Amino acid sequence: MRNNRRLRWAAIPIAATLAVVLAGCTQAQLNGFLPGFVEGENPVTSNTSMVSGLWTTSWIVLLIVGLITWGLIIWAVIVYRRRKGQTGLPVQLRYNMPIEIFYTIVPLILVLGFFAFTARDQAAIEAPYAEPDVEIQVMAKQWAWDFNYINEDVYSPGIQAQPELDGEPGAINEEELPTLVLPVDQKIEIALDSRDVIHSFWVIDFLYKKDMFPGKTNYMYVTPTREGTYKGKCAELCGEYHSLMLFNVEVVSQDEYDDYIQSLRDAGQEGQLGFEYDRNQNLPGTGAPELKEDH
Numbered sequence: 001m002r003n004n005r006r007l008r009w010a011a012i013p014i015a016a017t018l019a020v021v022l023a024g025c026t027q028a029q030l031n032g033f034l035p036g037f038v039e040g041e042n043p044v045t046s047n048t049s050m051v052s053g054l055w056t057t058s059w060i061v062l063l064i065v066g067l068i069t070w071g072l073i074i075w076a077v078i079v080y081r082r083r084k085g086q087t088g089l090p091v092q093l094r095y096n097m098p099i100e101i102f103y104t105i106v107p108l109i110l111v112l113g114f115f116a117f118t119a120r121d122q123a124a125i126e127a128p129y130a131e132p133d134v135e136i137q138v139m140a141k142q143w144a145w146d147f148n149y150i151n152e153d154v155y156s157p158g159i160q161a162q163p164e165l166d167g168e169p170g171a172i173n174e175e176e177l178p179t180l181v182l183p184v185d186q187k188i189e190i191a192l193d194s195r196d197v198i199h200s201f202w203v204i205d206f207l208y209k210k211d212m213f214p215g216k217t218n219y220m221y222v223t224p225t226r227e228g229t230y231k232g233k234c235a236e237l238c239g240e241y242h243s244l245m246l247f248n249v250e251v252v253s254q255d256e257y258d259d260y261i262q263s264l265r266d267a268g269q270e271g272q273l274g275f276e277y278d279r280n281q282n283l284p285g286t287g288a289p290e291l292k293e294d295h
Helices: 002-023 048-079 097-126 254-266
Strands: 134-141 144-149 154-156 179-183 188-194 199-203 208-212 218-222 228-234 246-252
Touching: 048 097, 134 179, 134 199, 144 179, 154 179, 154 254, 179 254, 188 199, 188 208, 208 218, 246 254
Parallel strands: 134 188, 179 246
Antiparallel strands: 134 144, 144 154, 188 218, 199 208, 199 228, 228 246
């Protein structure tokens, strides 16, 4: 009874401290200091809260496990230390069945739990839209990006990042970066293709990236929920100028999106950029001549 009472009194200040600390957390702290969150504003996309929730909860669970483990180590060091005047080895225990079962079951529960929540969130993020509002094709190449706006039948070609001539050494000319424009609060389906080697489409604030393989189309589904400009890059080492394979994503209102599409038409950029510039001519389906048997 006395021990239970002590535990209760110890739990009260701990719980109060946690409540104060959590109540004082900023939006960035509550989301594990991940990008894509601004105090008082919507998350960048419909998926970012789910990703940050999985990330933050996992770290909280792991931190609790770490505190328990460190506490048990320190407790064992203090309680079972060699006392003054003691000689020889302490009593050797061969095994403790309850503790060994505990050490087996708890990690198994943690692994299954992490797997289950990850699979649940991944299934939700990867679920295709039955009727997307906007369909985009992203074409990766060494070392830039082309963007096809499928519904509107226009395109935007891109070049690799160029140096800022009047800026500091290493500065990039942001105005010449390839820019993908998306309308806010619309369901976006993005088809990801590569013309040469493996690339990876990564919009940092979206908390999401996906690899792009030659000869295979991958898809990502996202609904942007906050207007703004967000940085993107290739996240797969793809050659000499990989570090210059940068782009921007601009999330704008529907009217601004319509104006941008019209500007592409006015510039004569109608149609779609396809695989006619594919550098891999040995892939299946590239029109290579077939060998015919002689009869």
